[in-house]
Amino acid sequence: MAVTIDYTRCKGLDCGECVDVCPMEVFKIENNRVVVADEELCTFCMVCKDVCLENAIEVKID
Numbered sequence: 001m002a003v004t005i006d007y008t009r010c011k012g013l014d015c016g017e018c019v020d021v022c023p024m025e026v027f028k029i030e031n032n033r034v035v036v037a038d039e040e041l042c043t044f045c046m047v048c049k050d051v052c053l054e055n056a057i058e059v060k061i062d
């Protein structure tokens with residue numbers, strides 16, 4: 001399983017929607033950047049993909 005952010009698309013601190021909506025707190029802000037903090041917590045709800053208007057998030061289930 002992997003949760004990844006495409007930084008060529010991500011709007012970072014101007015957005016931050018994924019940090020706000022993920023019920024498992026997979027994302028966090030670190031060094032002024034939105035990062036995947038702990039992908040092992042992911043429950044595949046896909047809410048982050050729904051809110052990311054930039055289509056920057058990939059959630060892969062192995």
Ligand code: SF4
Nearest residue numbers: 010011015016018052
């Ligand atoms: S929702 Fe998408 S664009 Fe917004 S911070 Fe998260 S990854 Fe970046």
Ligand code: SF4
Nearest residue numbers: 022042043045046048
């Ligand atoms: S799929 Fe759900 S649990 Fe996983 S990172 Fe996205 S919002 Fe969080």
